[in-house]
Amino acid sequence: MNIKRTELDLREELDRIKSENKDLIVGFVPTMGALHHGHAQLIKKAIEQSDFVVVSVFVNPTQFNKEADLENYPRTEEADIELLRSLGCDLLFLPSIKDVYPDSLDSKKIDLNGLDLVMEGAFRPGHFDGVVTVVNRFFEIVQPTKAFFGKKDFQQLAIINRMVEVLEWEIQIIGIDIQRSIEGLALSSRNSLLSDQELKDALIIHETMTFGKSIYKDGMSTISLKSDMEAFFNKGNLELEYLSIIDNKSLQEVTTVNEDCTVCIAAYCGEVRLIDNTQFGDF
Numbered sequence: 001m002n003i004k005r006t007e008l009d010l011r012e013e014l015d016r017i018k019s020e021n022k023d024l025i026v027g028f029v030p031t032m033g034a035l036h037h038g039h040a041q042l043i044k045k046a047i048e049q050s051d052f053v054v055v056s057v058f059v060n061p062t063q064f065n066k067e068a069d070l071e072n073y074p075r076t077e078e079a080d081i082e083l084l085r086s087l088g089c090d091l092l093f094l095p096s097i098k099d100v101y102p103d104s105l106d107s108k109k110i111d112l113n114g115l116d117l118v119m120e121g122a123f124r125p126g127h128f129d130g131v132v133t134v135v136n137r138f139f140e141i142v143q144p145t146k147a148f149f150g151k152k153d154f155q156q157l158a159i160i161n162r163m164v165e166v167l168e169w170e171i172q173i174i175g176i177d178i179q180r181s182i183e184g185l186a187l188s189s190r191n192s193l194l195s196d197q198e199l200k201d202a203l204i205i206h207e208t209m210t211f212g213k214s215i216y217k218d219g220m221s222t223i224s225l226k227s228d229m230e231a232f233f234n235k236g237n238l239e240l241e242y243l244s245i246i247d248n249k250s251l252q253e254v255t256t257v258n259e260d261c262t263v264c265i266a267a268y269c270g271e272v273r274l275i276d277n278t279q280f281g282d283f
């Protein structure tokens with residue numbers, strides 16, 4: 001596996017490889033590192049569906065709205081390199097802040113059609129501007145054919161799709177299913193910050209979604225489903241930030257629930273903020 005740390009070096013290498021095969025399918029997996037089994041699945045899919053796979057590891061400062069969250073975000077560069085080698089990633093891009101943001105840390109603003117105003121966007125102001133800015137910048141640098149994102153960040157995936165449409169990127173966006181522990185916890189880099197007790201406590205998120213599944217009926221009122229799920233969730237030890245039942249396309253809360261809806265949960269487990277979601281159509 002090749003490792004490149006600057007835009008210039010990365011472009012030189014990709015241009016050289018592309019000059020040998022003009023139809024090369026470049027698969028790109030952007031990450032913030034602290035790689036786990038969920039990332040491994042994204043990377044395996046990218047390898048299956050591309051000729052050449054680029055993974056970036058970059059903890060993006062502009063998508064953190066709290067300084068402490070950015071500082072505490074897990075960083076495991078050596079282990080990440082090891083895992084990527086074992087998976088068969090072709091090129092790892094490990095840029096500096098200066099390389100990604102040569103001029104300023106200002107975020108790009110694009111019209112996200114309200115997708116950024118709810119849930120994560122409402123609770124983490126500026127978060128999606130930072131995500132859109134960095135992903136757009138990586139698309140400029142890597143110029144991939146396809147890019148792979150996890151469905152755990154359901155809202156992020158919808159926003160990336162919108163960004164690709166608005167900015168007319170000819171890049172295929174591929175969403176990969178949430179990976180879970182055997183007990184049901186959605187895999188996340190932030191799980192490494194949880195104590196053993198918190199890892200057990202965090203299971204209430206998946207249990208609440210499973211409970212929702214057991215009482216869900218197509219066309220039922222959201223108010224009753226939501227309040228029953230919230231009551232179930234509040235029996236656990238986490239602090240709920242939001243439990244939203246939304247339309248898959250508009251991401252707006254709905255009044256009646258059907259197969260085209262998703263329940264999204266954000267909650268604090270101790271100091272660690274976790275998110276998860278389940279589509280009612282998948283139940």
Ligand code: PAF
Nearest residue numbers: 030031032060131134153
């Ligand atoms: O999902 C993530 O890890 C990040 O938001 C991403 C897409 C790598 C952008 O920094």
